[in-house]
Amino acid sequence: MRTDPPHILCVNPWVHDFAAFDFWARPLGLFTIAAILRRNRVRVSFVDCMNRFHPRKTNRVKVYWDGRGPFEKTRIPLPEVLEPHLGKDGVNFTRYGALKGWIEQDLSAMDRPDLILVTSLMTYWATGVAETIALLKKVFPGVPVALGGIYATLCDAHARQYSGADHVITGPAEPVLADLVKTCTGFTLNHIPAPTDLDAEPFAALDLQESMAYAPILTSRGCPFSCEYCASSFLEPRFRRRSPDNVFQEIRHWHTRFQVKNFAFYDDALLINPEKNAFPLLERIIDEKMDLFFHTPNALHIKEISAKAADLMFKAGFKTIRLGLETTDFSSHRHDIKVRQDEFFTAVENLRAAGFAKDQLGAYLLCGLPGQDLDEVEASIGLVKRLGVTPVLAYYTPIPHTAMWADAVKNARFDITAHPALTNNSLFPCVRSQQDLARISQLKKMVK
Ligand code: B12
Known part of the structure; x- marks a missing residue:
């Protein structure tokens, strides 16, 4: 020993x-x-x-x-x-x-x-x-x-x-x-945080870095949804959360000790059950006049963006809002029934009313899914733009252990099981025809 x-x-x-x-x-x-x-x-x-x-x-x-x-x-x-x-x-x-x-x-x-x-x-x-x-x-x-x-x-x-x-x-x-x-x-670690209590985890050792241009923040692990294209529920089968106070202490720690101004939320489900989690956190940030910038590159659940949520996010200093829209073909329901058309419209209205500008709001649209009709993507880009939101194309990467993997393997232009590099979304592995590949180049221009 x-x-x-x-x-x-x-x-x-x-x-x-x-x-x-x-x-x-x-x-x-x-x-x-x-x-x-x-x-x-x-x-x-x-x-x-x-x-x-x-x-x-x-x-x-x-x-x-x-x-x-x-x-x-x-x-x-x-x-x-x-x-x-x-x-x-x-x-x-x-x-x-x-x-x-x-x-x-x-x-x-x-x-x-x-x-x-x-x-x-x-x-x-x-x-x-x-x-x-x-x-x-x-x-x-x-x-x-x-x-x-x-x-x-x-x-x-x-x-x-x-x-x-x-x-x-x-x-x-x-x-x-x-x-x-x-x-x-041969060394024994005596202090391992209990999996049931995320507050027991020490703050991530971000200070090991040469410089901290921003800090990633995670208020929860996993996701209560199970979308067909996403591996989150395989990676983290249980949805677990930290207390708002614990998250607040961490934000304050990086800000006061390391002058960090920008924070990026890494959560899959930041706004789920907001009364117990996101709201108390945002209210605290507002009360303490922290003057920080927050970003949500990993997308927010649209359904949860009530007038109150939008208002608190704006006042707390959120600068980059990404919405997990996926498609505006609300009838298709192929990914998960996460959002209806009226919910999307209401969320956008709430965000604009709270004060967010168009260039702060982006909606992720999935592109290059197996068997996807690209008309659907084009229509989605149009609708999102008309609502004053920036469309952001999220190119599909096939991921093992997801419900969509088998479909992706069947639909891919080449054998994506041979090497993970073949699932790189830049290759659009599940887009089969040259015509569709050319169409995606046009769609890319449309969102620029
Ligand atoms: C935050 C996040 C992002 C962030 C940045 C992530 C980063 N660090 O680069 C942003 C929003 C920028 C992002 C972007 C994208 N992402 Co992302 N992202 C995530 C997310 C939600 C969380 C990752 C994370 O930080 N988890 C928290 C930490 C604490 O967990 P962890 O890193 O897994 O570490 C734990 C274990 O893995 C393990 N561990 C880690 N390292 C080690 C080392 C050792 C030795 C050991 C023993 C254990 C161990 O222990 C850790 C603690 O428990 C995951 C989904 C998920 N729930 O994991 C998707 C995920 C990784 N992203 C994914 C995708 C598809 C993307 C995009 C391509 C989306 C798109 N189409 O545009 C882009 C492209 C990214 C790029 N090119 O840079 C996929 C992965 C796809 C793939 N083929 O691998 C995931 C899995 C989501 C999904 N759709 O299924 N993402």
């Missing part, structure tokens, strides 16, 4: 994609794990391949007023598995994030860790995860590497075979972290 605390390195891997931008994208799960480790006296290091503020960067860092901004980019060869579908040339396949040499130097300058924890986000970023792990293995041969997160959970068999990690862990870390650390380092 080991009593001196081990050194654990937490790593946010590179993103390989055709396009990427930091629109409030931080590895919140990894920061949560790091916070739990710190609470247990573990020595935690953090290497962020997606660090926009890397000290070796020589050109000016662009930070927009809302905290977002571009990543550094390096053109890389297309993964072999994509070549038959795109050809070798003329395709901008890119490694986003800090340059490889910078990360290699950072790792080489570091004390050898006892264990390395790598997180993962989008399934189709699998090659970025593998490249990161290959570098970790080169610099720290023999140190065990554990991979967890969304790709590891949704594509565990693939991750076991191709990521290069010694351990691939599915689902939330909290129930398995103590065992993993014990097995790999």
Whole structure:
């Protein structure tokens, strides 16, 4: 048994994609794990391949007023598995994030860790995860590497075979972290938050970052809905919430200690049951005159946007509102009966009456679903625009373990089960004809 605390390195891997931008994208799960480790006296290091503020960067860092901004980019060869579908040339396949040499130097300058924890986000970023792990293995041969997160959970068999990690862990870390650390380092973690009480989790260790342009905030885990295209209920089978007071304390913590002004809510269901959760939180933020900016990139449930909800969000400082509309073909009901036409109209009216401007309001419209009639998307864009809301196309990515996966596999132009990179939404895997692909390019122009 080991009593001196081990050194654990937490790593946010590179993103390989055709396009990427930091629109409030931080590895919140990894920061949560790091916070739990710190609470247990573990020595935690953090290497962020997606660090926009890397000290070796020589050109000016662009930070927009809302905290977002571009990543550094390096053109890389297309993964072999994509070549038959795109050809070798003329395709901008890119490694986003800090340059490889910078990360290699950072790792080489570091004390050898006892264990390395790598997180993962989008399934189709699998090659970025593998490249990161290959570098970790080169610099720290023999140190065990554990991979967890969304790709590891949704594509565990693939991750076991191709990521290069010694351990691939599915689902939330909290129930398995103590065992993993014990097995790999011999050290016992005595303080693991009970799964029944999210308030018992320490605040995510966002302060491990070089700079905090914004803070991601999660008031709940999971979602009470089960939409066909979404993996949320597989990733987090139980909908759990933090108390408004606990969330408020966290917002105040990042603001007063680290001068964070912009906060991005990561919730799948921020406004569900608002009287008990969102309203008390927003009222408190208003009462304390916090003067902060809030953003909801992960979309709000339209049904819940009453006049009171809209008013409180406006007064609390919400600046970016995204609505989870999906389609305005309200008769189709294919995704979930989450919203009716009159509910959408009322929500928009409430938001405009509260004071939100058109450019603050965006409605996500799903595009590229298996068998989708693109007339439906065009009609939705028109209707959303007429209501004074900005249409935002959300290109469909097929996700294993969702109800729509089987349909996606059947409808895809190629075998999307062969490699997660083939599910990248930039490829529109479920759009079958050249005509429809051309039509999507037109629709993209319509929303610009
Ligand atoms: C917040 C969020 C976003 C944010 C940013 C996320 C980010 N960090 O980059 C925003 C709103 C920007 C976003 C955007 C998109 N998202 Co999103 N997003 C989420 C969401 C709701 C929550 C993720 C999260 O932070 N969870 C909270 C933390 C605490 O959990 P966690 O990271 O999973 O970590 C836990 C475990 O995984 C585990 N763990 C994590 N790392 C490790 C490491 C080790 C070693 C171990 C042991 C364990 C472990 O323990 C952690 C603590 O319990 C998920 C759905 C969900 N409920 O998970 C979708 C989800 C990840 N998004 C999804 C999609 C489709 C998208 C978009 C493509 C949507 C679109 N069509 O435009 C875009 C594109 C993103 C991009 N290109 O950058 C899909 C994933 C698709 C895929 N193929 O992988 C999901 C699953 C939702 C869905 N539709 O099913 N998203």
